[in-house]
Amino acid sequence: MTMQWHHLALGPGEISAGISTAIQDAFTALFRSAGGPRTMALFRKAAGEGGVDLYFTPECEQHAWRLLQEYGATPCAPPPLAGLELLVGHNEITYYLTT
Known part of the structure; x- marks a missing residue:
């Protein structure tokens, strides 16, 4: 099973x-x-009407699966880097995402 990104949309x-x-x-x-x-x-990425989109890297499946399930995060394609704000993680993560 390949791990993948997860997305969670939150409204205002x-x-x-x-x-x-x-x-x-x-x-x-x-x-x-x-x-x-x-x-x-x-x-985190700003979404329309004051909401936000949260994105979890594939590695999160291994360490945060319960959290993903609890809030109903769904598998998704990797998000575009434009407008993404790192909330938790290492600053060099963007290097790994672009290689």
Whole structure:
């Protein structure tokens, strides 16, 4: 089974309810407990009408599967790098994404 990117769209109501922050906090804890894998990362991209799109790198399947399932993240193609903001992960992750 090949691992793939996952996507989660959050609307303005979910953001104001703190769901985005809860996901980021839970992801940070999983990232740390996994030893900070180089290719495990969480990205955010602004979406229409005040929402955000969250993107999880393929490595997240190995270390954050329950989190992906809990919030209903769905498999997706790798997102375009333009406009992506790294929330959790190593700064050099963009190097790995472009090679």
